[in-house]
Amino acid sequence: MNIRRIAAVASKEWRETVRDRMFFSLAFVLPILWMLVFGYGLILDVENIPYAALDGDQSARSRDYLYRFQQSRYFDFKGALTDEREVEPLLASGRIRAAIIIPEKFGERLNAGRMVGVQTLIDGTFPLRTDITKGYVIAINSAFNEERLVDYISRKSGISRVQAEHRARPIKLDVRYLYNEEVRSSWSMVPALVMFTLMLSSPLLTALGIVREKETGSIYNIYSSTVTKVEFLVGKLLPYALISSLNTVVLWIMATRWFNVPFRGNLLFFLAASLVFVLCGTGLGLLVSLLVRTQIAALIITIIITMVPTILFSGLIVPVSSLGPGSQFQAHLFPGMYYTNIVRGTFLKGIGPEVLWMDVLALALYAVILRFVGYGLFTKRPRS
């Protein structure tokens, strides 16, 4: 190992990356852009559901019922309808995602103690959103029913509404959410997005950086010189690891300052674990670069092997624990899952190495193995 040669390779690489407009954006702009785009794109909170109502009764009761929807922050009232035929086109065009239709004589039948059907039409295109919308409708409906019950008990038994309420609802559920107190999906998504962004950008940058030399032929400068394989690989990967580490810090600032996600863990531990993860990423990029000849092939392969498993098996969207056994096994094969545990753990739970050491160890192993494989595949005297 000769430090001067490593420094030569590393400083050349750094200067090229910083001066080439394409590589500069890839290194510094893309991760920020990614974080912003996916940060807003992947937040799955369902709020402000656009809906319309058709009040066929126009009584005090029906207005009271509909008023509850208007009050809710989950629903966004788009207007009153007069004809059932108006509903269909509004739903089809997506201007509303739910419609509540109150039949004639709603109040009258309620007062007579009979059951009334309220037709609720919900856009079922996205099952997840549909379920959540249905849940909100059911909750508002139940609250209304309960109030009717409380009224009835208080009237029949001649007790106060408060007493009646205690009888009607003897058990009150006290739920406290831990780690993500307000159950905001942004708190859970944004830390995972730090993982997603690093997982994509660091292998991509590395793979393109090495394949670029193969494509132009400047790799022959390396092949034909006395620089050793280790010196070349260390010098070449050093700037990329450094850039990705810088990006980790930038992404951390974005998560905590821009998306306002709390960071409760140990920053030093987080950064150290991130460095290990970045080494995995650059190792992956190295591997890809050794298998392909052109930058376009490197781009496509890197995106496929990083994006697909990261979206499916890293716990980004679906927790690994709720995957099937086959998928769980696959999840353990990719570095994304371990780092997801680390980011969510440090950001939200405030845990550190005492819990997460296994994940860091797995990543470290991953990084070491990738380097050995890379070293084995790299040759200064190729077959073609």
Added chain:
Amino acid sequence: MASSEPPIVKVIGFAKRYKKQVAVDGVDLEIKKGEIYGLIGPDGSGKSSLMKAMAGVLTYDRGTVEVFGTLVDSERAAERVKQRLGFLPQGLGLNLYPDLSVEENIDFFAQLRLVPEQALAERKARLLAMTRLDKFRDRAMKNLSGGMKQKLGLICTLIHEPELAILDEPTTGVDPVSRRDFWAILAQLLQEKGMTALVSTAYMDEASRFHRLSFLWEGKVLVSGTPTEVQALVPGSMVTFEAAPQVDAIARLKTQYMQVEALGSALRVFTEEPIPAAAMQSITSSLGTIKPVQFRVNEPELEDVFVALLLRQGEQPSVIEMPSVVPFTPNDALAIEAKGLIRDFGPFRAVDHVSFQVKSGEIFGLLGANGAGKTTVIKMLNGIMPPSGGEGRVAGADMRTAGGAIKERIGYMSQAFSLYLDLTVVENIRLFAGIYGLDRRATDQRLKWVMSMAGLKGYESNLTGRVPMGVRQRLALGCALVHQPRVLFLDEPTSGVDPIGRRHFWNILSRLAKEEGVAMLVTTHYMSEAEHCDHLALMYAGRIVADGSPADMKLSVEKEAGHLFEVLADDPGSALLELQRAGFAGAALYGTRIHLFCRDPAGDKDRACNALESIGVKINSVTARPLSLEDVFVYRVMALERQDRAGGHEAAA
């Protein structure tokens, strides 16, 4: 003596395959210390594979490669010789780093080789001064011209002063002036440091630059030895003369001679008869009733020798038939006319008042270094780019207003050939016919014509990507001619094609001009090819600085600069330095021979001989040589560069 020393490189029975494709098949080679060894051959002949294997950056399948006595058969063994090697891969400037400055590029290569700081500073200063790159130290490599990139590549390869430099096609794609400069620098460095060099080239006319050479053809060595030895293999003479009507003369000569070329109005024939008088005699008799005039007999060039050897091997160009659609009678109708064409890019004037005329049936050559403005002129005449000033007419249409009409009357063949490699030969022709809107009858008719004109029979259903370069080139020509244009533009049409393929191609072009009356505008980097043109114009910095027929241009340079002489001396390196000191500024080294201009043949010759004898160099021979177009090009451009520099100094002062 050098011959008793062990060779620096020894290759025996070398073979290399890429999957099923055989690239090199049984090559033997020995390189001695201190020589410039040449590998000559067209694209795909196996030069690069061989050089990479010697540099230890490519495995091989059979044979042995010994470098400095070390058998290079593994990565470990290759590492042992790499410090003593310098390798410049193929592709002009491609191995350099475009975003790094000239100095940063050099520093990177030096640091990789652990050149000590002190030595690096000294060598860098010297090499930059020698290559005149010192003013551009801080310029990013991507902003250098082709010739400058090439020199920087050379500096980077030699910065650690290797004992053996392996340079893969260092002169491809560079203009003649930069090429000459390159050879001079290389020769000087080799001599000073006692280096050895292995250099490959696709330019046959560079063969005389080597001490020894091997001509590679389809993965085998066709011939090797010193240039003199190679020339001796094919004794004969090159006879140049004029004979009218040329078409009939060619037909008669072809029955007896393998190599017959039309160079404008002149004919050039290779005969195996070495005695000039006898050679002229035999040609006159084979011409019968046609009387040849203006005979000139020269020694064959190395390129002629290679072609003769290939023809002996049974490499036959396919026969071409050109069924004439409308018989052409020569007339003075103008096919292309440029009048004061100007093109500005911002403050930069790329084309500056360019005027010329091309008659139908004439081949017009536009020569110039990279960036001289050749392609911009073609683009303006094609109607692709609007001119900033001046006017041009192509095939009777005004290029500014005609637009689409021009495109129907012209054919365009680019350097890249613009063919669809995944289509068959016939499919490509049909596609171009479709693009030009030919109906079915016309398409079938033209298809037949193109197939026979370009000699494509037998390749009909081959994929274009799989046919040899020469065939691909003729197909591209056929596609450019499918709509029967009266004017044809050819932008560096022969890059990377073997010598037989190139001659064949020019043969077709000259018949197209003479028999079909097609007017052609050609740009080329191969100066030897410019001889085929009827008329030449030399562009420099956007202007036409010289024009005339090839013979006229040579004549005018001879009047200004004198005649060219070749000196064979014992110690060519010091002889060259002494001659330059004695005032022969244009003296240059060609392998072991020195070329110099003498204005007053008798007096200058004596002066040169006296200068050499004064330092004890023995002169073996001094012979007159005909000027080549490359000599003309270099002389003209160098004179203009000197003028520019002088003008620059005046402006600065």
